[in-house]
Amino acid sequence: MPQETGGSCNSFHKETDMKGKHLALAALVVALAVGLATQGIAADKPKDFPTRPVTIMVGFGAGGSSDVGVRVLAEALKKIIGQPVLTENKPGAGGQVMWTDFKLNAKPDGYTLALVxxxxxxxxxxxxxxxAAFQVSDFQPVANHVQDPGAILVRTESPYKTLEDLLADAKARPGQIKVSSTGIGSDDHLAALEVELKAGVKFNIVHLQDTPTALKNVLGGHTDVNFDNVGGFLPTVKSGQGR
Known part of the structure; x- marks a missing residue:
């Protein structure tokens, strides 16, 4: 059940005077993001950076669309920069836990990136x-990593076959249909609010920690509908557990 609202993820690093190193890594990430060939990029890589593994921090749990996207990026990026690219998950509060830790503890040396x-x-x-212990201006954008369209998922045995079915029931039972998101203020939450506003319905919105938690709840019957991104839904849909 597709919907128009989608999420965009960007890699960020902390502002620093070491502009050469950050710009070098930024160029590599941008090149990868737009799908350029790696041969020419590798030749331009500075010989003194990086000399050790690079870490990308993710504010959501393992197995979700944010995590999967970063791991795909990490596998490709390590072939370009010649160093391991590690993924560090710090889920909680819709990304706030990780961004706070990143702002307060990550060294601004080009070796730690954060997914936003x-x-x-x-x-x-x-x-x-x-x-929040941070401001948007505390972070320096590096590259747009991925655009993951929003979607609505129900378990296979759900009575909702179409969006119209869901909205009709929501109008008949205002505030009773449990809809999950991955946190207050997330793109999933805003999408659910937009559907409420435009359709004139009221959901019972439940905010959960991450995509895997939301999937467990909807598949287990604890929630009725899950607003999230296509990247997090695909394995569930392909397995026949959801649609």
Whole structure:
């Protein structure tokens, strides 16, 4: 059940005076993101950077679309830079746990990157009730990594065959259909709110830690519908457990 709202993920690094090293890595990531050949890129790689593994931090759990996307990127990127690219998961609070740790503890030396899910970073940073320890300006963008369209998932035995079925039931039972998202202010949450606004319905929105948790809940019957991204749904749909 596709929907229009999608999430965009970007790699960010902390601002630093070591611009040469950061720009070199940025060029490699950008080249990979737009699908350029690696031979020419590798020839331009500075000989003194990187000399050890690079880490990409992810604010969501293993197995979700954010995690899977970074691991695919890491496998390709290590062939370009000649060093391992590690994935470090720090889930919680819709990415806020990881971004806080990244801001406070990551060294600005080019060896630690963070995946930023748009619009989560902005909604966390601009919401005074979240009391974020960071601002958007604390991070320096490197590259647009992926665009993962939003979608709506139900378990196979769900009575909802179409979006119209879901909306009709939501109108008949306002506030009773449990809809899950991956956190307050996430693209999934905003998508659910947009559907509510445009369709004139009211869901019971449940905010969960990450995609794997949301999938377990909808497949186990604890929630009725899951708003998330296509990348996180594909294995479930292909296995026949959801649609």
């Amino acid at each position: 899910n748009i619009p989560q970073l902005q909604t966390v940073a601009f919401d005074p009730t979240r009391k």
